[in-house]
Amino acid sequence: MKISIPLQCTLLIIVSILSIIIVFISQLMFVNPFTSSWDQVDFTLAVSRFDLMAMQPHFPGYPFFILGGKMLNPFVKNPSEALTLFNILFYASSIFPVYKVCRRLLTSSYSWFSTAIIYSTSYCIIMVNQPMSEGAALAAFWWYFWSLLFAFERRNSTYILLPLGLLSILLGIRLSYLPFAIGILFLFYSKLKNKTTTWRELIYFSLFGLAFQACWVVALIFSEGSLTGFIKLSLAFTSGHFNDWGGAIETSKISFFERFFIFTWDNIVWTGIAARFAIIILIYIILLAISKKNVPAHPVMKLVYLMFSSYFIWGLLAQNVDKARHTLPLVVLIIFFLCSIIFSKKGSFLILTLSLFLLGQQVWNDVVLLKAEATERPAIYKMNAFLEKFDEPIVLYTWEETRVLQYLHAPYTHKRIETFQFFQSDSKYYRGKTILLTDKVVKGFRAQGISLDSKISKVLSFQSNELFDPVYHEITLYKWEGN
Template structure:
C-alpha cells in the first residue's frame, strides 16, 4: 500500500509537470503574430517608441511591461511578438509561487496538480498569448501573493520589503491591479497587531513603499516632460476612458442586475474559468458542490488561515472594482478573479481526503484543459482575426474605396492598409466628410452603423450589406464579428 501511494504521488507529480510543459511549449510554438485591437497596437508601438502623448501606449504607460517587451525585442524583430513572448516567459515563472502557495495547504503531489490546473486555465493562457499587459500582470500578481505569505510567516520585519517591491512591479505593469494593494495594508495590520513591528517602523515601511512606486512613476513623469503635463494627460485620458468609451457603470446602458450577471457568470465563470467549455464548467460546478457539502457536514469550524482571509479580502476588493469600474465587455479584466477562484477551489478540494472520483475528475479536467489549450493556441497563432480578413477583402476590391470605422482604423494603420480609412464618431461628420470622396465606394463597419442608429439616424435604404468576417470571440471579444456595409445614400437598394 505504501508503495502504491508513493507511485500514485509520483505519477500525479509527473503528470502535472508534463501538462505544464506541454502548455508552455505550445505557447512558444504558436506565438500569436497578430495585432488585432486598439490596445494591442498601443502596446506594440510603444516597444519601438515610448510616447504617452501619442498613445504609445495609452495612459498610464505600463512602463515595466513595455520594458520587458523592449528587452525581448532585442532578440525578436516583431514588437508585438516580443511583448507576447515576454508574457509567456514571465508567466511560466509563476508556477513556482503557485506551487509554494499551494504547498502551505496541500501535499506536494496535490500542490503540483493545483499548480498545473491553475496554470493551464484556458482563457488565461490565450490572453497571455497576446501583446497585452494582462499576462505579465498575472505573473507579477502570483509573485506578489507569494511575497505576502512569505513576509507574513517571517518574524524578521525586513522581509516586508519584498511584497512592497512586488507591488511596485505589479502596478508598474498594470495599474488597474491597484485594489490588490489592500494586501499590504492587511499585512501591516497583522504585523502591528502581533507586535512584529512598531508604529514607527510602519511609517518607515510606508516610505519605502512610496519609494518603490516612485521608481516607475517618476520615470513616466520624466518621459512626459513635467509633472503638470503628466497630470493633464492623466486627467484627459481617465475622463475619456470612463465616460466616453470605457464601459464603467456610469455609462452602461444595462441594469445593475444585468451587469452583475454578465460580470459574474458570463465573464468570470463561463468565459474565464470554463473557457466556454461545457465539460470544464460541469466539473468545476461538481467540485464546488462537493466543497459546499463538506462545509455543511463539518461539525466544528476550524479557524481560517490568516492568508486565506487576506485572499478573500483581495478578491472582494477587486470584484467590486471590476464590476463597477471596468469595461465588462472585455472579460480579460477579470483574470485575477479567475485564478483566485480556481485556487480557492483547489485548496478546499484537495486539503481533505480525496476520493478516486474527485482525483479522476481533476485529472480529466487537467487533460481537457491542456487539450483545449493546444487547440486554442494553434487557432490564435494561425487563424487571421476578423479585422485582418476584412482588410484582405477590401484590398482585393478592384475599385477606389473609403472605409469609415469606429476603432478598427488603429489596427488598419498598424498593418499598413493600402486603402483610405477613417475613424469617426458622429453621423454629421460622416455626411460632411464623405462629400470629399464622391466617386469612391463608401464602406462602413457595423460598429459605425450601430453608432449612427444609437444617435437616432435612420439608415433604411441607405446601406447594403457587403460581407461579414468572423474569428474566435475568446481571442477578441469586441471585434470577433465585423460586418461591412456599402453606403448607397438615397439610391434604391437592389
C-alpha cells in the same frame, strides 16, 4: 491492483509537471503573430518608440511590461511577438509562487496538481499569448501574493520591503490592479496585531512603498516632459476612455443586474474559468458536490477573501464588462479556492479521476486554442485583405478598427468617425468613391438616433474566435447608399 500512497503522489507530481511542460512548449510553438486590437497596437508600437502623447502605449504607460518587450525584441525582431514572449516567460515563472502558496494548504503532490490546474486555465493561457499586459500582470500578481504571505510569516519586519517592491512591479505592469494594494494594509495590520513591528517602522515602510511606486511614475513624468503635461494627459485619457461609443457596453445603457450577470457569469465563470467549454463547468460542479467542502483555516484564505472582494467591486463598477480579460485575477483566485477545498483532505478515487480529466481537458484545450490563435486570422485582418482587393476606389469609416489598419499600412483611405454630423460633412469630399462603414459605426449612428435602414446595404461579414477578439470577433461592412 491498488497503487500505494507514495507512488500515487509521485505519479500525480509527474503528471502535473508534464502538463505544465506541454502547455509551456505549446505556448512557445504557437506564439501569436497578430496585432488585432487598439490596445495591442499601442503596446506593440511602444516597444519601438515609447511616447505617451502618441498613445505608444496609452496612459498610464505600463512601463515594466514595455521594458520586458524591449529586452526581448532584439532576439525576435518583432515587437508584438517580443511582448507575447515576455508574457509567456514571466507567466512560467509564476509556477514557483503558485506552488508555494498552494503548499501552505495542501500536500506537495496536490500542490503540484493545483498549480498545474491553475497554470493551464485555458482563458489565462489565451491571454498570456497576446501582446497585452494581462499575462505579465497575472504573473506579477502571483509573485506579489506569495510575497505577502512570505513577509507575514517572518518575524523580521524587513521582509515587508519584498511585497512593497513587487506591488510596484505589479502596478507598473497594470495599474488597474491597484485594489490589490489592500494586501499591504492587511500585512501592516497583521504585523501590528502580532506585535512584530511598530507604528514608526510602518511609517518608514510606507515611505519606501511610495518610493518604489515613484520609480516608474517619475520615469513616466520625465518621458512626458513635465508633471503638468503628464496630469493633462492622464485626465484626457480617463475622461474619454470609458465614455466613447463603439465597442464597449455603456454602463448607462444596461441595468446593474445585467452588468452583474455579465461580469459574474459571462466573464468570470463561462469565459474565465471554463473558456466556454461546458465540460469544465460540469466537472467543477461534480467535484464540489462530492468533496467534503473543508475550507482550510489559514491566513492565506483571509487574504484571498480580502483581495478578491476588493478587486471584484472595482471590476464590477469601474472596468469595461465587455472584456472578460479584466477578470483574470478573480478567475485564478476562484480556481485556487476551489482546489483548496477539493484537495484539502485525502480525495476519493472518483475525485482524483475527475480532477485528472479536468487537467487533461484543459491541456488539450490549451493546445488547440493556442494553435488556432496563432494561425487563424482575426476578423479585422480578413476585412483588410478583402478591401485590399476591392475593385473600386473606397473610403472606409471605422471606430477603433482604424488603429489596426494604420498598423497594417492599409493602402486605402480609412477614417475613425464618431458623430453622424461629422460623417455627413466629411463624406462629401469623397463623391465618386464607394463609401463603406463598419458595424460599430452603424451602431454608433443608431445610438445617436439616426435611422439608417434605407441608407445602407450589407456588403460582407468577417468572423474570428470571440475568445481571442472579444469586441471585434465579427465585423460587418456596410455600403453607404444615402446622399
